[in-house]
Structures are given as structure tokens and as C-alpha cells.
Amino acid sequence: MSKTDKRNDILNAAMTLFAEQGFHGAPMAQISERAGVGAGTIYRYFKNRDVLIMEIHTTLFDKFTNHLKERYPHGRPVRECFFHIGKGIIDYFIKQPLEFRYNEQFHHSPYGLEVRRNKLTNTTGEHDIVLELYEKGMEYQVIKPIPMALFFDLAIAxxxxxxxxxxxxxIKIDNALSETIVSSCWDSIRI
Amino acid sequence: MSKTDKRNDILNAAMTLFAEQGFHGAPMAQISERAGVGAGTIYRYFKNRDVLIMEIHTTLFDKFTNHLKERYPHGRPVRECFFHIGKGIIDYFIKQPLEFRYNEQFHHSPYGLEVRRNKLTNTTGEHDIVLELYEKGMEYQVIKPIPMALFFDLAIAxxxxxxxxxxxxxIKIDNALSETIVSSCWDSIRI
Amino acid sequence: MSKTDKRNDILNAAMTLFAEQGFHGAPMAQISERAGVGAGTIYRYFKNRDVLIMEIHTTLFDKFTNHLKERYPHGRPVRECFFHIGKGIIDYFIKQPLEFRYNEQFHHSPYGLEVRRNKLTNTTGEHDIVLELYEKGMEYQVIKPIPMALFFDLAIAxxxxxxxxxxxxxIKIDNALSETIVSSCWDSIRI
Amino acid sequence: MSKTDKRNDILNAAMTLFAEQGFHGAPMAQISERAGVGAGTIYRYFKNRDVLIMEIHTTLFDKFTNHLKERYPHGRPVRECFFHIGKGIIDYFIKQPLEFRYNEQFHHSPYGLEVRRNKLTNTTGEHDIVLELYEKGMEYQVIKPIPMALFFDLAIAxxxxxxxxxxxxxIKIDNALSETIVSSCWDSIRI
DNA sequence: GATGAATGAGCGTTCATTCAT
DNA sequence: GATGAATGAACGCTCATTCAT
Structure with missing residues (x-):
């Protein structure tokens, strides 16, 4: 088993347990047991519990972001881009219940706040796909003139x-309902 | 000091500390200290920590619901009723940051799930109003034909x-922005 | 059992175990067991392990100092005072082997250095009995003109x-040998 | 790099770290890192941590003893021999702060006691010299009639x-103060 | 021989809960 | 009823040692 395998085992075990039982319901010992490694092994790959939690987020977020970027309709109208994103989010998280649960836990913890703060006050050159959408929508005046954070709230919440x-x-989200949801969100932000 | 006073002191102390420091950051000893009672006294009023957490929720929820019911425009158009609720929620929680924080903590904890499940099954409290709104909206065909839970998601999230x-x-929510927010939500659910 | 009793039980258990097995050989669990209290109880009386170690020192040092101050020949010649102290130290620690062992451990740990530093750079009004002796000896020119720290080294080591x-x-220290030891120390510092 | 080199690297790295950070502040991993060897390699040269600690002592002690034996004034008066030893100790350890620190740590640890016991029982190393000095001093009646261990305590402590x-x-020990110290020690043991 | 990833027992400390007063 | 001292299971984390490569 390669080094990467073990690291992944830990990441997966921790993600699953955090998703199923919450951050407080998943002690390190349980994570190591589920990952099939010794208790101390986790600390070879992650400095401590907090770092593990952050790394899971980063890993999942990258994977999620890559999914959204697939077949992204660059250069097409804002509305079309928004539908791509909205339906992409739904598709992805319908298929990944554990990742969804993890995500929810994470964003309602102290860790999540900081991440969100960095994202909204982003000064790094990172290209956030939704942020770009907001800016384009403002520029072309196809969405309401509202603060960026509120754009997120209306469009994504x-x-x-x-x-x-x-x-x-x-509810049971099928393709039709997915369309309805995203379309309704669009109704709330479009001019 | 009456029995009720002491119970209230505990509820308030616990709510504040949970809101400020999270469920995990507020040990019973600190709650009892802040409430000005002995550590054991809490257990005379609440069987255990979980019950205390649940009772705080119930108490806050009742208070919140009563607020929404004040001057509720019974018999007026669905749109007007919705604006009353939407702006009522914003007004209330803008003024009550601690209660809002508590609510967020609560709904993203294991406790929250169960409560939500009961809420959508039973029809009590807040849902009396919103449920009624939903049904009236359906009947008069002024809102989109969507499941009730989704109505919530679009209108309230x-x-x-x-x-x-x-x-x-x-963001900074003033009256104008409040109007914008609720209006946008309405856009997403109206026909 | 009074509050003071329990605190003393812990102090004694810890002192004994530290003396017998060294600081590193005496885990908190063993101390609590020997003291006949729960593991958490120690922390009601001492904030943490370091504080416990310091408090034992303080307690023992006060007791020891009081012993030396008994029948102290105030106003008598430096030599007589020195003999009182020298023989007092021997008497005391011959009778208290555990306290002696504790003292040795303590003074060769990071804790001990700090205490010694404070003592030698003493700006607090504390009347150290040996320090006073040094100053009197200097004043009357009955001991060699050496730095205070060296006075300690020659006279006490x-x-x-x-x-x-x-x-x-x-060796077996009886009264005669005790006299010899102190007398020899005096020989090394007197003019 | 020869076998001996690697062994020496480990000894030096361990000595330095133990001296600087104490026995408890220097994990094996840190030692191996500083020595530039793998963590497991240490165990090829030393059965375990305790053995490593003992071997460092032995090594340092031999080196120290050899230093004292250099230019030892065999056949000269006891006083002169004593001054050679006393000043030799000071010179050596003033120049070797790490070795001194290590020595102090060692002698106030459980390891130290056993070694000291053997030292006073057997007659090897340092004690050859000092033992000889003691016996000659007794024979010629130039030092007080005291047990050998006490001779040590008075002369060396x-x-x-x-x-x-x-x-x-x-304090700052220069040549003059070094002379004062050894001379004072001599005063305490000479007839 | 040499490595360093892996281990897991053991540590200091916390805190929900109990119960004698 | 009210108290708060006492408890001890549980936690996150460390590190001496092993062993497959």
C-alpha cells in the first residue's frame, strides 16, 4: 500500500465519520480504526485534528470545483452559465450525500466561517467560478444590482x-425539479 | 426568586454561551456560573445537557413564532402575507443576534435534524402560518406548483x-435591502 | 474529610511519588490513586501538573524555613548563626528523606532554576535567612569577599x-559528623 | 562513513539535545534527525534509550577523566595535586557547557544514582585519582580524618x-576566582 | 546495514453528571 | 430545594520501538 493510499484511507474514514456523526461525534481513535491504521498514524499525515478537518474540506472542494468546471459554457450568456452551475451543484451533491453532509457541517463550524470570509474578501488571484458570474452579471446588467454576498444568498441558498x-x-429531485429549482433561483436574481 | 426565575436564568445563560461559544465551548459549569446557580441545580430543571439544548430551542422558537403572528394580515393576498413573514424574520433576527446564532448552531447539529423532520410532518407553530400561505398560494395559483418543502427552500433560505x-x-441590511431580499424571494416562488 | 485534608492528601501523594520515582516516573493517574481521589480531583486544587510541582516546593520550603528559624540566634556572631543553619539543614533533611529527594529533583529541573534565579536576584522584601547571613558576614568582614552565589556554593553545597x-x-551522619561537616564549611568561607 | 562515525554522530547529537532540552525534551526522532541517520539506526548501536543515555555518560566521563590525568603532578604534595584536580574540573566544564549540563541532568536522574553507587564501591576512573589523593592525605595527615565520601562532598561539591x-x-569564573574557589575547598578539608 | 513509516500504550487534562450535605 | 466537590470515562496527542523494504 502506497503512502498516498493510507492518506486517502484516513481522509475517507474521517470524512465519512464527520459526515455521519458530526465533528464532535467522531474521535480520532474511531477515525483511525475505520481507516485501518494506528492511532498515531493519522498524525504522520495531518498535524492535528483541525488540519485534518481543513484538508478534507480542501480536497472535497477541489473535486467539487472540478466537477463544476467540466463543460463550463465559457463565453455563453450569464443565464446559461448560471444554469450550468446550479444544476451542476444539484447533480453533484445528489450523488454524493456524504460529501454534502460534510460540507454542511464544515460551513457551520468556526472553520467554515474563516473560509467563507477569505472567499468573499478574496484578494488572491483565485478564480472563483460563481464570483466571476456575479461580476459578469453586474457588467451586463442582467442581474439585480445587489452586493455579492447577497447574490450568493439568493442564488445558492x-x-x-x-x-x-x-x-x-x-422532496425527490429529478431532472424536472432540478430545472425548476435553478430556474426559480434565476428568477430571484435576474433583472 | 421563584422557581421560574431560576429556570429562566439557566435558559438565558445557556443560550448566550451556546450562541457565543458554540455547543462545545460551553461546559455546564460555565453555564451554571453565568446563571448564578450551583452546577447541580441545572439538573433539577433539565434532565441533562441535551434536554437543555432542546428546551432552549423550543423556548426561542415559540417567542419567534409569536413575533411573526403579531399583526399577521389574515385574509389579505398571499403576496402581502409573504412579505409580512419575510420581513418579520429579518427584523427579528437582525435585532436578536444571539438567538440567530443559537438557531444556526442548533439546526446544524444532530438535534436539528429531528426537529426539522417533526416540523414538516406535524403542522404546528411557524408552519401553521407558512403552510397556510403555501396552500393558499397553491389554491389561487399565485405561486409555482412545487412541493411544500421546496417552497420553504426557495422562500426562506x-x-x-x-x-x-x-x-x-x-452585508448591511437596512429597510431597503430587506425589501429587496424579500421581494427577490417572492420572485422565485410567484407564478 | 475537609477540603484541606484532600488537598493535603494530594500534596503528600505527589511529593512522595515525585521523590521516589522522579517527576517523569509519576503520572497524574498514579498520584490520584495514591491520594485516594479521582483523577479529575487533582485539578480542583491545582490548575495543572506544573502548578502542583511548584506548590509542593513552596509548601516544603516554608516548612523547612520555619524549622531553620526556630531558636535562631538573632544578634549572635555570624559563625554561631551559620552553625545553627548548617546543622539545622542537616537535622531536618536527615529526618525527612522524601522531602530531601523532592528538593533535589526540583532544583535540578527547569522549575528549580527559576526559583533560584528569583532568590538570587531577589528584589522582593523576602528575608532569606542565608542571604542575611551573607550580608552580615560581609559587613563585619568575617567571611571572604566573594560573590553571594559563591558563598552559597561553598557554604551549602x-x-x-x-x-x-x-x-x-x-556515610552515617551523627552529631559529631554533623559538627565536622558544618565546621568544614565554615573553614571554607571564613576569613 | 565508518561505523564508528555514525555511532559518534548519534552520541553527539543526543548529548547536545539532552543537554539543551533535558531528557524529556529530546525524542529519539529528533536525535536521529540531528545525527543525520534514520530513526531505526540508533537501535543498531544502542539497545534502547536508557542505554544511549548511559553510554553518553561513560563516553563523556572517560574524556573528562583523561583531561584530569593530563600533566597530573604525581608524587607532588597532596595540596598541589588537589589544586590540579580542582582547577582542572573548573577549566574543563567552563569550556564544555553542554557536557556540564548533560552531567547535571544525568546525576540527578534515576540513572545517576546507580552510577554513583558503583563509583564509590569500585575504584575506577576519576576515583583512582581522587581516591589516591584521599589516601595520601590521610596517610600524611594533611587532611581531616573524615570518610572518603565526605571528602568528596567537601572538596568537590x-x-x-x-x-x-x-x-x-x-557569577563569572576567571582565573582569580577559580583560584579562590579551589583554595576555599582546600581550606575545608585540610587539617 | 540502514531506513522511516507505522504502531499503540500512555500521557495530561476536561467536563457531564452525581450525591452527600 | 440547592449546592458544588468529586468523579472517571473519554479525549487529542506523543514518542520509544519495531520491522518490512
Whole structure:
């Protein structure tokens, strides 16, 4: 088993347990047991628990972002781009319930706040796909003149809530409903 | 000091500390200290920590619901009723940052899931109002034909996210922006 | 059992174990077991392990100092005062092997250095009995003109080493030998 | 690099780290890193940590003893021999602060006791010289009639304490003060 | 021979809960 | 009823040692 394998085992075990039981319900000992490694081994790959939690986020976020960037309709109208993203988010997280749960846990923890803050006050050159959309929408005046953070709230919040409801069994999102959701979000931000 | 007073002191102390420091950052000893009671006294009023956390939620939720019911425009058009609720939520939680923080913590903890499940199944409290709104909207065909849970997601999610952004300093919600937010939500659900 | 009793139990258990097994050979769990209290109880009386170690020192040092101050020949010649102290140290630590061992451990740990530093650079009004002796000896020119720290080294070091040899069985200090030791130390510092 | 080189690298790295950070502050991993060898390699040369600690002592002690034996004034008066040894100790350890620190750590650890016991029982190394000195002093009646261990305590203890004070900055030992120290020690043992 | 990844027992400390007063 | 001292299981983390390569 290669070094990368073991690291991945830990990442997966931790992600699963954090998703299923919350950050506080998953002690390091349980993670190591599930990963099939010794308790101390985790610390060869991650300096401490906090770093592990952050690294899971980073890993998942990269994977998620790559998914959204696939077949992204560069150069096409803002509306079309938005639909790509909205439906992309739904598709991805419908298929990945654990990642979705992890994501929810993460963004409602102290870790999540900091990440969000960095994202919204982004001074690094990182190209956030949604941020770019917002700027283009403003430029072409196809979306309402609102602060960027609020753009996120209106356009994205319902999507995440709907996915959560799907996983909790309150609704069943198929292609048609996915279309309805994203379309409704678009209605709330378009001029 | 009456029995009720002491119970309230505990509820308030616990709510504040949970809101400020998270569930994990507020040990029972600190709660009892802040409430001005002995550590053991908490257990006379609440069977254990989990029950305390649940009771705080119930208490806050009742208070919040009552706020929304005040001057509720019964019999008026769905749109007007929705604006009453939407702006009511914003007003309330802008003024009550601690309660908002508590609410967020709560709904993203294991406790939260169960409550939500009951909420959508039973029809009590807040949902009486919103449920009624949904049904009336369906009947008069002024809102899109979507499942009730999705109605929630579209209409309410952005409001909570926006309030969170307000408290975290990413946006500043004044009356005008409040109007914009609720209006945008309405755009996403109206026919 | 009073509060003070339990605190004393912990202090004694810890002192004994530290003396017998060294700081590193005495885990908190063993201390609590020997003290007959729960593991967490120690932390009601001492913030942490380091504080416990310091408090033992303080307690022992006060007791020891009080012993030396008994029947101290105030106003009598420096030589007589020195003999009182020298023989007092020997008497005390011959009778208290555990306290002696603790003292040795302590003074050769990082804790000990700090204490010694404070003592030698003393700006607090604390009346150290040996320090006073040094100053009087200098004033009356009955001891060699040497730095204070060296006075300690010459006058006190052999006494502690001799007591250690006594406890380790290399010598047997009786009254006569005690007299010899202190007298020899005096020979090394007197003019 | 020969076998001996690697062994020496480990000894030096370990000695330095133990001296600087104490036995408990220097994990094997850090030692191996500093020595430029793999973690497991240490165990090819030393059965375990305790053995490593003991071997460092032995090595340093041999080196130290050889230093004292250099230009030893065999056949000259006891006083002269004593001055050679006393000043030799001071010179050596003033120049070798790390070795001195290591020595102090060692002798106040559980390891130290056993070694000292053997030292006073057997007659090897340093003690050859000092033992000889003691016996000659007794024979010619130039030093007080005291047990050998006590001879050590009176003659050597102040020297070690003074060197410690030098390294800790409480005194500054130059040639004159070195003379004073050894001379004072002599005063305490001579007839 | 040499390596360093892996181990897991053991550490200091916390805190929800109990119960004698 | 009210208290808060006492508990001990549980936690995150370290590190001496092993052993497959």
C-alpha cells in the first residue's frame, strides 16, 4: 500500500465519520480504526485534528470545483452559465450525500466561517467560478444590482436547502425539479 | 426568586454561551456560573445537557413564532402575507443576534435534524402560518406548483443566509435591502 | 474529610511519588490513586501538573524555613548563626528523606532554576535567612569577599551532598559528623 | 562513513539535545534527525534509550577523566595535586557547557544514582585519582580524618555548584576566582 | 546495514453528571 | 430545594520501538 493510499484511507474514514456523526461525534481513535491504521498514524499525515478537518474540506472542494468546471459554457450568456452551475451543484451533491453532509457541517463550524470570509474578501488571484458570474452579471446588467454576498444568498441558498431536503426525504429531485429549482433561483436574481 | 426565575436564568445563560461559544465551548459549569446557580441545580430543571439544548430551542422558537403572528394580515393576498413573514424574520433576527446564532448552531447539529423532520410532518407553530400561505398560494395559483418543502427552500433560505451575512459583516441590511431580499424571494416562488 | 485534608492528601501523594520515582516516573493517574481521589480531583486544587510541582516546593520550603528559624540566634556572631543553619539543614533533611529527594529533583529541573534565579536576584522584601547571613558576614568582614552565589556554593553545597550520601548509605551522619561537616564549611568561607 | 562515525554522530547529537532540552525534551526522532541517520539506526548501536543515555555518560566521563590525568603532578604534595584536580574540573566544564549540563541532568536522574553507587564501591576512573589523593592525605595527615565520601562532598561539591552558577550567569569564573574557589575547598578539608 | 513509516500504550487534562450535605 | 466537590470515562496527542523494504 502506497503512502498516498493510507492518506486517502484516513481522509475517507474521517470524512465519512464527520459526515455521519458530526465533528464532535467522531474521535480520532474511531477515525483511525475505520481507516485501518494506528492511532498515531493519522498524525504522520495531518498535524492535528483541525488540519485534518481543513484538508478534507480542501480536497472535497477541489473535486467539487472540478466537477463544476467540466463543460463550463465559457463565453455563453450569464443565464446559461448560471444554469450550468446550479444544476451542476444539484447533480453533484445528489450523488454524493456524504460529501454534502460534510460540507454542511464544515460551513457551520468556526472553520467554515474563516473560509467563507477569505472567499468573499478574496484578494488572491483565485478564480472563483460563481464570483466571476456575479461580476459578469453586474457588467451586463442582467442581474439585480445587489452586493455579492447577497447574490450568493439568493442564488445558492435554495439549492443547498433543496439538496438537503432531498437527502432527508422531504422532496425527490429529478431532472424536472432540478430545472425548476435553478430556474426559480434565476428568477430571484435576474433583472 | 421563584422557581421560574431560576429556570429562566439557566435558559438565558445557556443560550448566550451556546450562541457565543458554540455547543462545545460551553461546559455546564460555565453555564451554571453565568446563571448564578450551583452546577447541580441545572439538573433539577433539565434532565441533562441535551434536554437543555432542546428546551432552549423550543423556548426561542415559540417567542419567534409569536413575533411573526403579531399583526399577521389574515385574509389579505398571499403576496402581502409573504412579505409580512419575510420581513418579520429579518427584523427579528437582525435585532436578536444571539438567538440567530443559537438557531444556526442548533439546526446544524444532530438535534436539528429531528426537529426539522417533526416540523414538516406535524403542522404546528411557524408552519401553521407558512403552510397556510403555501396552500393558499397553491389554491389561487399565485405561486409555482412545487412541493411544500421546496417552497420553504426557495422562500426562506435566502433570508436566513442574508441575515447571517449581515451579522458576519458581509452585508448591511437596512429597510431597503430587506425589501429587496424579500421581494427577490417572492420572485422565485410567484407564478 | 475537609477540603484541606484532600488537598493535603494530594500534596503528600505527589511529593512522595515525585521523590521516589522522579517527576517523569509519576503520572497524574498514579498520584490520584495514591491520594485516594479521582483523577479529575487533582485539578480542583491545582490548575495543572506544573502548578502542583511548584506548590509542593513552596509548601516544603516554608516548612523547612520555619524549622531553620526556630531558636535562631538573632544578634549572635555570624559563625554561631551559620552553625545553627548548617546543622539545622542537616537535622531536618536527615529526618525527612522524601522531602530531601523532592528538593533535589526540583532544583535540578527547569522549575528549580527559576526559583533560584528569583532568590538570587531577589528584589522582593523576602528575608532569606542565608542571604542575611551573607550580608552580615560581609559587613563585619568575617567571611571572604566573594560573590553571594559563591558563598552559597561553598557554604551549602557540601551539606546537601553529605546528606545525600547519608541517605544513600555512603556515610552515617551523627552529631559529631554533623559538627565536622558544618565546621568544614565554615573553614571554607571564613576569613 | 565508518561505523564508528555514525555511532559518534548519534552520541553527539543526543548529548547536545539532552543537554539543551533535558531528557524529556529530546525524542529519539529528533536525535536521529540531528545525527543525520534514520530513526531505526540508533537501535543498531544502542539497545534502547536508557542505554544511549548511559553510554553518553561513560563516553563523556572517560574524556573528562583523561583531561584530569593530563600533566597530573604525581608524587607532588597532596595540596598541589588537589589544586590540579580542582582547577582542572573548573577549566574543563567552563569550556564544555553542554557536557556540564548533560552531567547535571544525568546525576540527578534515576540513572545517576546507580552510577554513583558503583563509583564509590569500585575504584575506577576519576576515583583512582581522587581516591589516591584521599589516601595520601590521610596517610600524611594533611587532611581531616573524615570518610572518603565526605571528602568528596567537601572538596568537590562547591566546585560543581560554582560552575553551574557560572553557566547560569550568577557569577563569572576567571582565573582569580577559580583560584579562590579551589583554595576555599582546600581550606575545608585540610587539617 | 540502514531506513522511516507505522504502531499503540500512555500521557495530561476536561467536563457531564452525581450525591452527600 | 440547592449546592458544588468529586468523579472517571473519554479525549487529542506523543514518542520509544519495531520491522518490512
Amino acid at each position: 435554495p439549492i443547498f436547502w433543496a439538496v438537503r431536503d432531498h437527502h432527508q426525504g422531504f | 435566502p433570508i436566513f443566509w442574508a441575515v447571517r451575512d449581515h451579522h458576519q459583516g458581509f | 557540601p551539606i546537601f551532598w553529605a546528606v545525600r550520601d547519608h541517605h544513600q548509605g555512603f | 562547591p566546585i560543581f555548584w560554582a560552575v553551574r552558577d557560572h553557566h547560569q550567569g550568577f
